[in-house]
Amino acid sequence: MKVSVATYGSHSALQILRGAKDEGLKAVLLCPRSRHRLYERFRLADELILVEGVEDLLREDVQSNLNSMGSILVPHGTIISDVDIKKFVKDFKVPIFGNRELLIWESDRELKEMLLKKAGIEVPRAFSSPDEVDCPVIVKLPGAEGGRGYFIASGREDLIKKLTETGVRMNRGLYIQEYVVGVTVYPHFFYSPLKGEVELLGVDRRYETNVDSLGRIPASDQLNLGVQPTYEVVGNIPLVLRESMLEKFFDIAERFVEATKRLVPPGMIGPFCIEAICRTPDDIVVFEFSARIVAGTNLFINGSPYSYLLYGEGMSMGRRIAKEIRLAYETSELEKVVT
């Protein structure tokens, strides 16, 4: 078959490669030299192209190599976070599974928030000045990696006190956001342009350091230790959602797809994730989205409760992507799923 699935060695590459093979497609890995051994262990790449880093995807020889194999790149979080995404979207001359323009929106906090709002989805409030604050907030410092230096304030006065103490200046980079108290859920959706349908394939919550270790430290010790929370993803934990909440999440997912069609045509294609906090089962706030495969899907490489309902055993998100590519190829509709 003159079509293959390519991805970069990180994030959810193992799943994407395996999914391609399970659907009978050739699996191509753009493998960073430093991780050659890791990916060799799993023996999943039919073709392996060694690169120095993700920026090498823009090298002309790499691109022509990919094009000669009829490769379609499946983008993931590392591509969003580790390249100049605007440049990548413009200069990468290999078909991408999904809407490449959306990757830019995902990587820009303002565009992201606007897209969610235009979709009519509730997002946490943002405050442009400490004086406006009238609820608990989380303060995000510009360039703070892994949430280092983020802090919580219980209200306006507490915020002003903490800003004064830490000597942080209010400037354009400082982001003051409503702190929503509730549990996080990350449902994994797939929008099929071939079927015109949204599918739910899994749900997880993130496992973050050190914030998910705080609960194991008694309150009195926490006060002694003066631990500051950080929010770096180490892994994921599987979940299922209360069945009566599914309708609401599908509604959010469809509003999101609809908004992308209007604002970023041709709109959403393939996997996305609605990153939400539930104040109550009926009161859901969306603080982020991902417009591509998320790492939480790695929990379900061997299938999920939801994918079993739709497809029986072994349908991961990576395989669902490969399936859509295969079906589009077989019906000569590849242009519907790549950009």
Added chain:
Amino acid sequence: MKVSVATYGSHSALQILRGAKDEGLKAVLLCPRSRHRLYERFRLADELILVEGVEDLLREDVQSNLNSMGSILVPHGTIISDVDIKKFVKDFKVPIFGNRELLIWESDRELKEMLLKKAGIEVPRAFSSPDEVDCPVIVKLPGAEGGRGYFIASGREDLIKKLTETGVRMNRGLYIQEYVVGVTVYPHFFYSPLKGEVELLGVDRRYETNVDSLGRIPASDQLNLGVQPTYEVVGNIPLVLRESMLEKFFDIAERFVEATKRLVPPGMIGPFCIEAICRTPDDIVVFEFSARIVAGTNLFINGSPYSYLLYGEGMSMGRRIAKEIRLAYETSELEKVVT
């Protein structure tokens, strides 16, 4: 085959429908009009009867429709919580998988506690007056939805102080219960009247808002924010139990089954859940039971570690129910599994 599996569209309906189909039985969905689209997405219902709400199950035309299809209703949590259960048990003239009388016991706090005690199972202590309190307690307000307004007190004095502060009157509705410190576990059992055996098919813990978000808020911020815990189920997280604890849980499960046979003949039939807190691996307190399928089984629609031991791949609780119905039908013993 002149037998079909019916359920109401909520809670664990997707699993129940899929289980029926996996066992070769017709799957009938009583679908609330507002969730028609949700259930259509999964294409699992062979027959779909639109209703306005769960109370429509008592409509005569709905019942005769079900009876004409040889339907057996699989009850779940929504039926317990959203209908007048006594009326339902009396007036619903369609066979129910399980012991319909037990649904009444499950929905009544006093009967429930009595059943557990008569089974010789340790339950948290309950106090009829604040003056009796000699340990940490959790206070549950009458009609408090989702645990809103529940609060913890460290002992008698703290309780009296908090009751005075909040102006809550001690009355018949106020429920003062020992607060057991320990982790929660929810093992999912199935009692087969055909085999005369209890099976363990999975274990989960609940994921509740907002109480499962508290651990991620540093203690100092919790004190500032003054967050009050609520206990509304948003989802479930899979577990396995320490193997040396299984014997104890089977013992509890069998005592429970035994007690139901004595007190609520013909006793337990099918799925149930023992909702427990482990102070230590050997010191287990049971604070609730469910005498029907629980939503935590949705984690294992594609099979669980335990169901794999017994049945190999893909045996969910929903499928186990359908399997029991099919076997009972084939051996003309349906009267053993329905009431």
Added chain:
Amino acid sequence: MKVSVATYGSHSALQILRGAKDEGLKAVLLCPRSRHRLYERFRLADELILVEGVEDLLREDVQSNLNSMGSILVPHGTIISDVDIKKFVKDFKVPIFGNRELLIWESDRELKEMLLKKAGIEVPRAFSSPDEVDCPVIVKLPGAEGGRGYFIASGREDLIKKLTETGVRMNRGLYIQEYVVGVTVYPHFFYSPLKGEVELLGVDRRYETNVDSLGRIPASDQLNLGVQPTYEVVGNIPLVLRESMLEKFFDIAERFVEATKRLVPPGMIGPFCIEAICRTPDDIVVFEFSARIVAGTNLFINGSPYSYLLYGEGMSMGRRIAKEIRLAYETSELEKVVT
């Protein structure tokens, strides 16, 4: 086939038995009389030898019975914790899957720490006197079962104050260890002497009482209740790791295998677990290892995301062990996998 898989009825025996059967090997259970009913429920033992307790494995008739069936014992945590391991390793005259000498190292805190250090793996610092302490520490009392009596101190002064208050004397048994703030992860590895390769088959985190219940108690109530944490394993929760962290964990796993070859020849054989805390995704501290199957693998009796990548469906650690035994038997290399 003149080879069978034997194990003792506890810990991960169900998985080990099932794995043997899935690989076509005879499954032999050394079953404590008190758990006869438990293991009968699962019908997994082809041969069942009733014993009073784990120390009966040293009985001559038991050993000759095992040897007559060509049994290879798969050791697990109960054998480490419940017998005099030095005596067992010396006197048990039945082949053991794995390196029996390593079981001694695992059960000795000093040898264990030395092995990790010699492998060049970062471990939490240990302090021989309170005066040396310059960071948060956790203090472990000698013989404290299940972490009862463990406590945290924020530094030297806090430690001295707490030691004085509790009247605990500093002696050889008291173990003062750096308290590393971060999330715990338990990756399950398998080292195949036949392939000369390390495989990753799953990841979990433990679910411990009561420490994993603390996060659900509001900070203000924790302060009132004065809850002391305990660390007794009740179960396990599945995880996947961030893909970019896998390289680092494989590196640690291979250093570990390498060090065992040097220090405890013939070195690691079969399953092991690296028990780690992640301060950040890049900063990983290893506080323990297990040189045999861990109970967290029970999560993946029906397969894991990682085992699916390597083997497709249904490859548990128990089955992986049986597979290695079968392959070694078929190629007459059993001596490579047993000691």
